[in-house]
Amino acid sequence: MKNIILTLTLFLISLTINSQGYISIAGGPSYKAGEMDLSKSAGAKEGSYGAGWLAQVRGGYFFNKMLGLEVGLGYLHGEEQTMFDKTSTLQATGKSRAYGGQISGIINFSEHIYIRAGLVMKLGGRNEFTGQLKSKIPKSGLFFTTGLKYLEGIGTMENEVPLVLDIKRNNYGKFPLGHALGLGFKTEIAKNLHFFAEFEYLRINVDGDKSELVSFNGKIGNVSVTRKELFDVVSKLSKLDPKVNDKFNPIKPLLADKSTFEEKPDYSTGTQLQATTSPYSSIGFALGLTYSFGN
Numbered sequence: 001m002k003n004i005i006l007t008l009t010l011f012l013i014s015l016t017i018n019s020q021g022y023i024s025i026a027g028g029p030s031y032k033a034g035e036m037d038l039s040k041s042a043g044a045k046e047g048s049y050g051a052g053w054l055a056q057v058r059g060g061y062f063f064n065k066m067l068g069l070e071v072g073l074g075y076l077h078g079e080e081q082t083m084f085d086k087t088s089t090l091q092a093t094g095k096s097r098a099y100g101g102q103i104s105g106i107i108n109f110s111e112h113i114y115i116r117a118g119l120v121m122k123l124g125g126r127n128e129f130t131g132q133l134k135s136k137i138p139k140s141g142l143f144f145t146t147g148l149k150y151l152e153g154i155g156t157m158e159n160e161v162p163l164v165l166d167i168k169r170n171n172y173g174k175f176p177l178g179h180a181l182g183l184g185f186k187t188e189i190a191k192n193l194h195f196f197a198e199f200e201y202l203r204i205n206v207d208g209d210k211s212e213l214v215s216f217n218g219k220i221g222n223v224s225v226t227r228k229e230l231f232d233v234v235s236k237l238s239k240l241d242p243k244v245n246d247k248f249n250p251i252k253p254l255l256a257d258k259s260t261f262e263e264k265p266d267y268s269t270g271t272q273l274q275a276t277t278s279p280y281s282s283i284g285f286a287l288g289l290t291y292s293f294g295n
Helices: 004-015 139-147 228-239 243-255
Strands: 021-032 052-062 066-080 088-108 114-140 161-173 178-189 193-203 205-220 224-225 258-262 273-274 275-281 282-292
Touching: 021 193, 052 088, 052 282, 066 114, 088 178, 114 139, 114 205, 114 243, 114 273, 139 161, 139 228, 205 228, 205 243, 224 228, 228 243, 243 273
Parallel strands: 258 273
Antiparallel strands: 021 052, 021 282, 052 066, 066 088, 088 114, 114 161, 114 178, 161 205, 178 193, 193 282, 205 224, 205 258, 205 275
8 A cells, every 4th residue: 555655656746847747736525426335234324435525636747738647645534424224233333534546537628627537546544433232131141140240220120231332443445446537627826826626526435354443332231341241241141042142243343353354254253244345435526726837
């Protein structure tokens, strides 16, 4: 990834130092497009992590008055996406913090109107996952396996004890390649300096690669638990009812320090999550300035 960023940066610099080269900066909002399910789990909602604010720096070279080539680097500060509907026991949000690159061909239709089309790639960054899982544990099972430890403050008429897990993870994706299309208007506001406004469509999806735990907080009833204590409780409950493991195993990878995304995850390993394809497509509007080198 670092090599790709360095290569694009050097290429950008080499273009701009040419007498027909230019450099530009731009930024603006981006909105969801090409929405897909944000998870393969039940209750998943559609969305796109490409929505948010996008800032770019670009450099280009015109071979003549009509045709040019441009490369760019960008940063996406994504807005929070709700991943599941209210029926799901897992309520979670995700937001992107991503770096990307572009290479595009440009056609000037007139002095003021241009289009550009090319390839876009995600070079780095992460998707920040914040989730809360709510479930119930039979009070009788807790009493027989752990005594009164987790029953403090639980009413005598209650048959179940609430389990609440708050989880934060950073998810990282594989190298993707997508498409970019832009339509813009530009006008000169000073010698060698242009103002431009541009609509941009980005079509790109990212396959999950790995995931890292950021923080964990858990409670059984009114008692805080560590991951180790939680696993111990589950182990004891599973001796009373083996089906407990079937319900808990898919959750284990969310609690692991490091997990990977697999097409056919083996949940018993505790470190394999169901593979997902995260949508990053967007339609955006940007304002920017371009400085042209030479006369």
